[in-house]
Amino acid sequence: MSILQVSTSPVLTPIARSPGYWSGVVRRVSRDPVAMTALFVIVALILMAVFASSIAPADPFKSAMLRRLKPIGTPGFPLGADELGRDMLSRLIYGARLSLLMGLTPVPIAFIIGSALGITAGYVGGLTNTLIMRTIDVFYAFPSVLLAVALSGALGAGLTNALVSITLVFIPPIARVAESVTTQVRSLDYIDAARASGAGAFTIIRVHVLGNVLGPIFVYATGLVSVSMILASGLSFLGLGVRPPEPEWGLMLNTLRTAIYNQPLVAALPGAMIFITSIAFNVLADGLRTAMDVKS
Amino acid sequence: MSTAPDTLATDPRDRGGPAQSLLSINGLVKHFPVKGSGFFGRGGVVRAVDGVSFDIRKGETLGVVGESGCGKSTTARLLMHLIKPDHGEIIFDGEKVGIDLPLSEYRRQVQMVFQDSYASLNPRLTIEDSITFGPRIHGMAETAARAKAHDLLARVGLDPSRFAGRYPHELSGGQRQRVNIARALALDPRLLILDEAVSALDKSVEAQVLNLLQDLKADFGLTYMFISHDLNVVRFMVDRVMVMYLGTVAELGEGEAVFASPSHPYTAALLASMPKMDPSERTIEAPLTGDPPNPINPPSGCRFHPRCKLAEPVCATIQPSLTASAPGTSQAACLALVPQSGHTLAARLSLPVPDIESMLMPEASA
Structure with missing residues (x-):
């Protein structure tokens, strides 16, 4: 017979579409207790930020010089008071808003731009690759904090400019990871097979490259959430990001550092919050990395 | 060994009749630049394919043999237009590829099966999606492409109801290579380039896949270019054989003639290196x-x-x-x-x- 005609023999029964790749990832990650704990922590932090005004027991801006640096457990101040006598618990709850904003906003934007640049460089190769990657190397040569400070300084102080500069700082490393993973995938035979079937570059990237490179880039980018929060607090400390008296964990950590000998536990609280958030994101990213492996 | 099947005569895409070569290669050259050692080091070129000319006749199986590094696979990739030749022309059924015959149309008619059955399937796509990719690119409706994929899976000996939704890692090497063959056939090619397609399989599976290839060739009226380093397999499969050495053709002739009385000293040495029973x-x-x-x-x-x-x-x-x-x-x-x-x-x-x-x-x- 000629294969030009599509056979419609009665043997053929319409087969239900196999469950997609991502539903498999969700199923596997939901069976990972460690990743689920991390996800629970992240959801709790987000809920805390959203409902801060109804959860917080006191006004985070109300200061009283007489109540300065109360220890943890003081009646009315379950987590003590800061150097201006403001309720630590309320400030930590409100601080989640800005800290999560600073931590979470730059990463997805940098993820999209960095992936686009890196995948283009990796797939096209040649001169395009050299042009994109060498430009990125120039940015990569600066230490990230220095670059963020320089960009923030150039753009001017303010929350938006701080977010923009952190985003710009994250694009080069994400693009690098994207480029190296794409170069690896590009050399595999299934890409050649797709090219041999006459598909264009855009279709090949969409169908064959993205699914195989986004996983590792995504995992890498998730790890940047904590770096982003720390960078943001650094910018706040230098007066380039969040300004006092706004509650933000990085800023709180910096202003409380003078009290480290008087009330070390209180002074360490904002750091503990940053630590918990970072760990939660890193553990979730690790769980996703495992779940994204089809063979597991 | 085998003559052109009747299906050739009925193929509406046939142009020059059975006497015209399906594929003519003239003076194909591909040099890969290599970087020099020092900063100002003079980079040389690897003469991977250096002036190769041959024809593939309609309905035949042309075997290509040679040591590793002789340019077999580079020739295959040049024929697929996966890499651009430096010189030389590829004429498909009388039409010069890229000039008379658009590349996209050429690619429908020439397909390739790779050696590494795992690397040649996207690990994130189900078997069915891998097979339907090509037809969908060329505008086939999804349901028709899916029906075709199931039909082809059945033709290569894999039950579509069991295998269509599986992922490549859930299959054995032989099953994966059957999928790769089905994927290559999904575009209704006239020429199939088999680049060490059975080399990575164990012997019993290899024999099954070889028999499958013989059956498919007769059923679909295919022409094969069969690249292998295994001389026994080549002897079993081919009508004519081309021996390559260091980017050039050492010998080209009827399979039995070459195996029985090799004309080139290199061919003779290659045949002598086959283990004797x-x-x-x-x-x-x-x-x-x-x-x-x-x-x-x-x-x-x-x-x-x-x-x-x-x-x-x-x-x-x-x-x-x-x-x-x-x-x-x-x-x-x-x-x-x-x-x-x-x-x-x-x-x-x-x-x-x-x-x-x-x-x-x-x-x-x-």
């Missing part, structure tokens, strides 16, 4: 010594002369072209077969051709 025919001395020379700086003249037992000074100066020593024999690129070439064997060349095999292998024939 009969202990009394055991090869004592290695038929070929040393590695193939560096293709960055290939030997002058005949590229085989540093390893050839028939080599004479003239071999280092003149590069031989393919010559048939007598009608009906295979063509070989060897000065010993060219009259008046200056080679002592050529001078007293008389028909029939000298028995090169016995001259090379006194121990083997003793």
Whole structure:
């Protein structure tokens, strides 16, 4: 017979579409207790930020010089008071808003731009690759904090400019990871097979490259959430990001550092919050990395 | 061995009739630049394919054999237009590819099966999605493409209801290679390039896949270019065989003629290196010594002369072209077969051709 005609023999029964790749990832990650704990922590932090005004027991801006640096457990101040006598618990709850904003906003934007640049460089190769990657190397040569400070300084102080500069700082490393993973995938035979079937570059990237490179880039980018929060607090400390008296964990950590000998536990609280958030994101990213492996 | 099946005559895409070659390759050249060692180091070129010309006839299986690094796979990739040739033209059924015949149309008619069955399937796509990708690119509706994929899976011996939704890692090597064959057939190609397609399979599975390939060839009226380093498999599969050495064609001829009486000393040495089933025919001395020379700086003249037992000074100066020593024999690129070439064997060349095999292998024939 000629294969030009599509056979419609009665043997053929319409087969239900196999469950997609991502539903498999969700199923596997939901069976990972460690990743689920991390996800629970992240959801709790987000809920805390959203409902801060109804959860917080006191006004985070109300200061009283007489109540300065109360220890943890003081009646009315379950987590003590800061150097201006403001309720630590309320400030930590409100601080989640800005800290999560600073931590979470730059990463997805940098993820999209960095992936686009890196995948283009990796797939096209040649001169395009050299042009994109060498430009990125120039940015990569600066230490990230220095670059963020320089960009923030150039753009001017303010929350938006701080977010923009952190985003710009994250694009080069994400693009690098994207480029190296794409170069690896590009050399595999299934890409050649797709090219041999006459598909264009855009279709090949969409169908064959993205699914195989986004996983590792995504995992890498998730790890940047904590770096982003720390960078943001650094910018706040230098007066380039969040300004006092706004509650933000990085800023709180910096202003409380003078009290480290008087009330070390209180002074360490904002750091503990940053630590918990970072760990939660890193553990979730690790769980996703495992779940994204089809063979597991 | 096999004649062109009847399906060829009915193929509406056929242009020149059965006498016209399906694929004609003229003077194909591909050099890969290599970076120099130092900062100002002079980079050389790897002469991966250096002036290769051959035809693939309609309905035949052309075998391509040679040591690793001889340019077999590069030739295959050049034919698929996965890499651009530096020189040379590819003519498909009378139409020059890229000029008379658009590349997209050419790619529907020529497909390839790769050696690594795992790397040639996207691990994130189900078997079914991998097979339907090509037809969908060429505008086939999804339901039709899916029906076709199921049909092809059944044709390559995989139950579509069990395998369509699976992922490549859930299949064995033989099953994956069947999927790759189905994927290649999904575009209704006329020429299938099999680049070491069965080399990575174990022997029993290899035999099954070879039989499958033979059946598919007859059913679909296919033409095969069969690249392999396994001479036994090539002998089983092919109508004609092309022997490559260091980016050039050493010998080209009917399969049985080449295997029975090789004309080129390299072919003779290759055949002598095949393990013998009969202990009394055991090869004592290695038929070929040393590695193939560096293709960055290939030997002058005949590229085989540093390893050839028939080599004479003239071999280092003149590069031989393919010559048939007598009608009906295979063509070989060897000065010993060219009259008046200056080679002592050529001078007293008389028909029939000298028995090169016995001259090379006194121990083997003793």
